[in-house]
Amino acid sequence: MHIVVLVKAVPIVGNERLLDGQRVDRGSGLEANGNDEYVLETALKLTETHGGDVTLLTMGPAGAAEALRKGLAMGAARAVHVIDDAFGGSCARATAEVLAAALRTLTFDLVFAGADTSDGQGGTLAASIATRLDLPYLSYAGHVEPTADGAGVRIHRLSAVGHDVLEAPMPALVMGTQVLGEPRYPSLRGIMGARSKEIVTRSLADLGIDPSRVGADAATTRVLGVSPPPPRAGATVLRTDPDAAVAATIDFLAARGLV
Amino acid sequence: MTIRLSDEQRDLRDAVRVLADERIAPRAAAIDATGEFPWDVVELLAHHDILALPFPVEHGGLGGDLLSTCLAVEQVSRACATSGLIVAVQSLGSLPLLLAGTPEQQARWFPDLAAGRALAAFALTESEAGSDARAVRTTAHSDGDGWRIDGAKRFISQGNVARVVTVFAVTDPEPEAVRQHRHLTCFVVEQGAPGFSTARIEHKMGIRGSPTAELLFEGVSVPDANRVGEVGEGFAIAMRTLDRSRPGIAAQAVGIAQGALEASARYAANRRQFGRPIGEHQMITAMLADMASRTEAARQLLYAACVEVEAGSPAASRWSAMCKLVAGDTAMAVTTDAVQVFGGYGYITEYPVERMMRDAKITQLYEGTQQIQRLVIGRDVLEHGG
Numbered sequence: 001m002h003i004v005v006l007v008k009a010v011p012i013v014g015n016e017r018l019l020d021g022q023r024v025d026r027g028s029g030l031e032a033n034g035n036d037e038y039v040l041e042t043a044l045k046l047t048e049t050h051g052g053d054v055t056l057l058t059m060g061p062a063g064a065a066e067a068l069r070k071g072l073a074m075g076a077a078r079a080v081h082v083i084d085d086a087f088g089g090s091c092a093r094a095t096a097e098v099l100a101a102a103l104r105t106l107t108f109d110l111v112f113a114g115a116d117t118s119d120g121q122g123g124t125l126a127a128s129i130a131t132r133l134d135l136p137y138l139s140y141a142g143h144v145e146p147t148a149d150g151a152g153v154r155i156h157r158l159s160a161v162g163h164d165v166l167e168a169p170m171p172a173l174v175m176g177t178q179v180l181g182e183p184r185y186p187s188l189r190g191i192m193g194a195r196s197k198e199i200v201t202r203s204l205a206d207l208g209i210d211p212s213r214v215g216a217d218a219a220t221t222r223v224l225g226v227s228p229p230p231p232r233a234g235a236t237v238l239r240t241d242p243d244a245a246v247a248a249t250i251d252f253l254a255a256r257g258l259v
Numbered sequence: 260m261t262i263r264l265s266d267e268q269r270d271l272r273d274a275v276r277v278l279a280d281e282r283i284a285p286r287a288a289a290i291d292a293t294g295e296f297p298w299d300v301v302e303l304l305a306h307h308d309i310l311a312l313p314f315p316v317e318h319g320g321l322g323g324d325l326l327s328t329c330l331a332v333e334q335v336s337r338a339c340a341t342s343g344l345i346v347a348v349q350s351l352g353s354l355p356l357l358l359a360g361t362p363e364q365q366a367r368w369f370p371d372l373a374a375g376r377a378l379a380a381f382a383l384t385e386s387e388a389g390s391d392a393r394a395v396r397t398t399a400h401s402d403g404d405g406w407r408i409d410g411a412k413r414f415i416s417q418g419n420v421a422r423v424v425t426v427f428a429v430t431d432p433e434p435e436a437v438r439q440h441r442h443l444t445c446f447v448v449e450q451g452a453p454g455f456s457t458a459r460i461e462h463k464m465g466i467r468g469s470p471t472a473e474l475l476f477e478g479v480s481v482p483d484a485n486r487v488g489e490v491g492e493g494f495a496i497a498m499r500t501l502d503r504s505r506p507g508i509a510a511q512a513v514g515i516a517q518g519a520l521e522a523s524a525r526y527a528a529n530r531r532q533f534g535r536p537i538g539e540h541q542m543i544t545a546m547l548a549d550m551a552s553r554t555e556a557a558r559q560l561l562y563a564a565c566v567e568v569e570a571g572s573p574a575a576s577r578w579s580a581m582c583k584l585v586a587g588d589t590a591m592a593v594t595t596d597a598v599q600v601f602g603g604y605g606y607i608t609e610y611p612v613e614r615m616m617r618d619a620k621i622t623q624l625y626e627g628t629q630q631i632q633r634l635v636i637g638r639d640v641l642e643h644g645g
Contacts, residue, residue, distance in 0.1 A: 066266070069266060069270070070270070073270060185274060185277065185278075186270065186274060187274075187307060187308055188271060188274060188275070188307060188308040188309060188311070188312070188321060188331075189308045189311070189321060191267060191270045191271050191274060192267060192271065192321045192322070192323065192327075194267070195267055
């Protein structure tokens with residue numbers, strides 16, 4: 001199975017900085033998006049069991065190479081880094097267009113994507129790419145396996161009462177979250193083996209993309225403002241006897257239509 | 260020259276650090292208290308390919324350079340000096356083969372050593388030949404197609420648990436050969452060889468989980484295929500080995516110092532006396548500052564020495580001796596100050612710093628005492644006018 005895993009390099013969680021109070025600073029201090037590491041782990045396990053290999057694909061600035069290196073150290077075979085100054089400030093629509101174009105240059109049985117990113121949290125990219133490439137879209141996978149005949153993929157999706165089973169022929173796109181299971185620490189062998197693995201770069205021109213379709217000027221969404229959450233208001237503390245406290249709690253919930 | 264770790268070296272250092280913190284640190288106190296050799300740590304280090312670092316890729320190793328090995332020793336030693344020594348000794352015992360072994364010898368022993376299925380040890384020192392390594396008395400007599408080794412070695416780290424022991428013996432006792440340092444030859448003796456036994460294990464002040472053995476050789480037969488390097492090349496191989504292994508001990512020392520510094524910083528931030536954390540009382544602040552500065556200085560010298568030795572500098576012996584000298588003295592000073600920062604609590608075994616202080620002392624003694632390091636450096640200073 002040849003699996004392409006989409007990876008986004010995001011600011012290290014907790015260390016996010018804003019440029020001009022609006023745009024995320026991606027100059028340095030980037031790490032692989034959390035959900036992406038979980039789907040990468042699943043991809044690695046699948047190819048270790050069923051054969052094949054994993055290719056990482058990212059669209060990002062130079063600092064994104066750090067996330068690629070870690071993915072290679074975990075066991076991916078190679079990486080494709082789509083990088084161009086023109087991409088800066090691209091919206092979700094442009095990002096999907098670029099990644100879809102990159103995927104058209106690769107051969108794969110499966111594309112894996114995380115549900116959303118810790119910085120953007122839009123959560124539209126995976127579905128958007130699947131639509132552009134006309135791929136079956138299997139979302140919120142908690143478990144992934146090939147079908148018995150090897151021509152398709154089957155996922156389990158957690159539901160309120162257990163899980164649903166979805167199947168589709170390959171090639172297909174699978175989206176997942178941390179429900180898939182903890183990613184491995186890169187081994188020393190992996191870390192030192194990563195240096196001999198290929199990272200191919202692709203520019204706007206390499207992918208044949210019209211420059212007017214990407215970048216801040218072409219964005220179809222605009223950030224109006226960013227602010228931290230307001231400080232929490234004081235809580236109501238009940239220090240009465242248990243019966244009175246229960247009555248007061250029920251009144252509180254009823255007043256908000258919660259019981 | 261400036262030292263910046265490559266991305267790969269940083270990742271390696273961080274990966275070992277996580278492993279040391281999560282899996283080795285919790286074992287450190289027990290290893291010291293019981294004096295047991297931690298086979299579980301050997302397995303952990305083997306499983307995570309840390310023991311594979313110095314060996315060639317073709318034999319299952321990671322092909323790491325000297326700095327990479329020292330980064331691993333440093334991070335493990337931060338948590339446990341005995342465990343850090345396992346990594347250092349695997350390299351030390353194998354260095355004669357790395358430096359002078361034939362392709363056949365390397366193919367024979369490296370796969371097991373890299374995989375951690377076998378441990379290595381370096382047997383040069385004797386009761387009457389410590390600093391004066393030239394005074395070795397263990398002999399190797401030509402015996403048919405092979406050699407017969409007779410004698411005893413003392414203070415051999417992991418000598419009783421190693422499967423592959425590199426042994427230095429006299430093959431030419433003539434005064435002229437001794438004068439020219441051509442009297443020794445290096446051999447591999449494997450555990451289990453008839454006549455090869457452990458006479459005793461020492462009880463020590465520190466690194467108590469590391470077995471320090473007296474080894475006996477009573478008519479031990481080895482084939483000529485076990486001879487490492489040329490006849491008479493033993494002393495030169497030993498000296499070239501020490502140039503590469505002394506940084507490993509410096510790395511252990513820097514790691515011990517760093518562990519003590521971190522423990523002290525945490526303690527000083529939490530322990531309150533006279534209404535504030537003791538770290539805010541200036542005499543403690545000053546101690547912490549000195550501990551941090553000295554540790555960083557020792558670390559930078561170590562990294563620079565690794566780069567120089569790896570690059571084949573003609574001053575390799577001087578770099579190696581300097582980094583070991585500074586790191587050993589730093590570890591002793593920093594751990595002594597660490598006990599001081601902890602006050603009375605630093606003296607009791609419930610807190611880790613008294614163990615770190617006991618562990619630090621050995622770094623001023625083995626792989627060449629500080630006095631020997633000063634002789635090596637001083638000679639070079641005089642020869643080069645600085």
